[in-house]
Amino acid sequence: MIEHIEKISDWIEHLIKKHDPDIGNLSIDAKTQKNILYHITCISTNLKKIHPYLSKRLFEIGEKLFYTRQFSNPILPPPQSQFYPYGQIGNYHIPILQSPITIIKESIISINICMFCRLHEIILFLKNNNYEDINWDYIHKSIVDISKQKFLDGHYADAVETAFKYINTYIKDIYLKSNPKNKDLTGAPLMSNIFANEPLKISLEEQDTETGRNIQKGYARIFEGCMLAIRNQTAHDNIVMSKEMAFQKLALASLLVTRLEKAKINIFSPEQ
Template sequence: MDINRINTVCCWMRNLSNQPNILNMPVSTSDVTNIREGLLVVAKDIEREQPFLSNQLMTIKNRLFREVPVSWNIIHIYINPFAFGQEIEVLDILLAQNLNGQGDWWQFIHPKIAEVSKKLFLDGSYANAACDAFIEINDRVKRLFQVVKPGEKIPDGDSAMKTVFSANTPLIEFCDRSADSGVNTQKGFMEMLAGAMSALRNPKAHANIPIEQEDAMRRLIFASMLMYKIDEAVLYSKIIEPLKPQ
């Protein structure tokens, strides 16, 4: 299984699906070709060891795009968001299986998370490693608030997440919110970030709660997913992010 190829195809699809107003925009033939051919190669590559997932990739691949005739000689191609989500989910399963089967899982951890948590984790300080990952997310969002609202009182924890990534009046957007899918994306990630602050950052501050290695790994992976999503939001909202204080 070529994990780099799987990751490349997954990134193509995520980047395309995250483009502003993508549901109402025609997709280029080059994007369609790259994604379809990439999925075909991945499906063939895993056919023997993962026949079910290979079949899923091939089946869903044929539903990824819909063609809409504009005139007798012009056809516009649009993505099918439901099929896109299904296909990305299959690719994520393959990536997760590879993650569980190899030692160097840190390549999937966001660099900002690895910077604050890797040494602690390797030293066996699993609770501190997991806790510091979410502290880093909190600190980053507070710095982003200062950029957007300089001079104003800086919120903290779940309040910071709900203020900066508000479902109704966000200071920073994850994506285009003109359609229901965008509104749901904004609301969903705001709630995940706020929940992470309450459930995964705060408890360690109030009690010495032991965390096992596998639980710490799961928390670091979740923190990385959230941190990568903040990367997307900063890029989409055209925020010039300040350097982290040393």
């Protein structure tokens, strides 16, 4: 979506810089009209779920942004001879045309300046609020709830740290149900204890097949590795993280939370 936002933004800024305040009087070629309406449609479609109001407004703007103006262009006929014959009306001598005037009706595509201003406001809003071409529907709701806004605000490392702290806390709460006094176990050692040490506290797959055991071992290392390479790094170091890298790590956190929800919990409280 960001690509379409940038295309419209560049077009708007160009018109304002070169033609303001005469934008409403410009003639727009059909190719430009088609391209701008295409970008508006793409943005509107992408916003349907995350911002339905703006999606609807953009759709309405797209329908009214351009309109066709018609005007008549008179074409005088060529003279029949070197001199026009003249007639007289009152005290004035006027040429008498030998053939009728041709009226050509032409049309031009113009910009509805009111819709143009509204489009400009929405594009500025989208740029300032970092709306991205990202489908959060594929990210687990728990991660969306705690990390999405931080991500949209540009706090990428903080969004990632929050997600993996959530995973650590989620697993630690399970562990403390049967080990309430061992509150210091956390991070990579906690993951190893939960997923790798026998008897298994959390089973991600049935352990009666080699495939199931391999999946358990693989995810045990992934959970442990995430605590070492991602959670600890973002928590203790001043990390500058790119938007792309942050979202990839949030997707990984989403996968781990999804696996946890489907896992078999083998820990019981001391009373049980």
